[in-house]
Amino acid sequence: MRLILVGPPGAGKGTQAVHLAAHYAIPHISTGDIFRANIKGETELGKLAKSYMDAGNLVPDSVTNEMVKDRLSNPAFGDTGNGFLLDGYPRNIDQAEFLASVLNELGTPLDAVLELEIESAEIVTRLSGRRTCRGCGTSFHIIFEKPAVDGICDKCGGELYQREDDKEEVVANRLNVYSEQTAPIIGYYRSAGLLKVISALGEVSEISARAISTLG
Ligand code: AMP
Numbered sequence: 001m002r003l004i005l006v007g008p009p010g011a012g013k014g015t016q017a018v019h020l021a022a023h024y025a026i027p028h029i030s031t032g033d034i035f036r037a038n039i040k041g042e043t044e045l046g047k048l049a050k051s052y053m054d055a056g057n058l059v060p061d062s063v064t065n066e067m068v069k070d071r072l073s074n075p076a077f078g079d080t081g082n083g084f085l086l087d088g089y090p091r092n093i094d095q096a097e098f099l100a101s102v103l104n105e106l107g108t109p110l111d112a113v114l115e116l117e118i119e120s121a122e123i124v125t126r127l128s129g130r131r132t133c134r135g136c137g138t139s140f141h142i143i144f145e146k147p148a149v150d151g152i153c154d155k156c157g158g159e160l161y162q163r164e165d166d167k168e169e170v171v172a173n174r175l176n177v178y179s180e181q182t183a184p185i186i187g188y189y190r191s192a193g194l195l196k197v198i199s200a201l202g203e204v205s206e207i208s209a210r211a212i213s214t215l216g
Contacts, residue, residue, distance in 0.1 A: 001026055001083040001215070002108060004090070006185060007116030008178045009171070010123035010130070011200040012207065014139055016116065017087040019208040020215075027079045029071055030087040031064055033137055040134075054164045056173035058091055058181065065098045073106060083111070092181040096188050112215055113189040116200035116207070120175060127171050131160040145204070 001024040021028035038046030052059045090096040129142040135158025189195045
């Protein structure tokens with residue numbers, strides 16, 4: 001299964017991606033996670049990405065595209081034989097076109113693009129309560145997905161923190177960036193006959209079941 005998850009920040013892409021990647025036995029490739037790992041590791045890529053991310057803006061396409069191309073085609077990873085799930089990429093039409101050319105060269109076209117649909121009022125509630133593990137990147141929510149112990153990751157015991165870009169001032173900009181730059185890819189994939197849409201409301205397990213029954 002070669003799949004893209006699309007939806008506004010806070011739609012639950014990361015959470016669903018983990019479930020769907022396990023279900024289809026494919027790697028979960030999140031450009032946001034790759035950037036955050038580079039920031040944590042203080043790499044050149046991390047230093048470059050940080051200012052864009054903290055402001056809720058997109059990292060330049062030249063950087064992001066090459067990073068994804070390498071992730072999908074470098075045999076050093078060698079884990080995309082069964083397919084892949086892209087989460088947070090592409091985020092504009094140019095990235096979508098770049099991805100199409102990479103997949104065309106590889107001879108591995110997309111199977112589907114799954115849109116998680118949600119209203120903006122709900123997004124703000126979700127993002128402002130989100131807490132992320134510094135260790136393994138797992139997301140929790142202070143109301144909807146509480147960790148067993150406040151401030152501590154259930155999975156790895158790491159410290160939970162609020163992402164700089166989940167703070168209220170930045171969320172508004174991320175939503176603008178989504179509607180101006182990312183939302184157009186939905187029409188692009190609809191025209192290509194690849195788009196499937198599900199509601200992102202409900203329990204995590206309900207949404208996964210919805211996704212799997214839609215994707216087949
Ligand atoms: P995410 O974890 O997907 O919400 O991404 C967090 C941030 O990483 C975004 O707000 C962007 O600054 C950056 N980012 C992630 N994916 C991309 C992408 N495909 N293109 C450009 N910037 C990205």
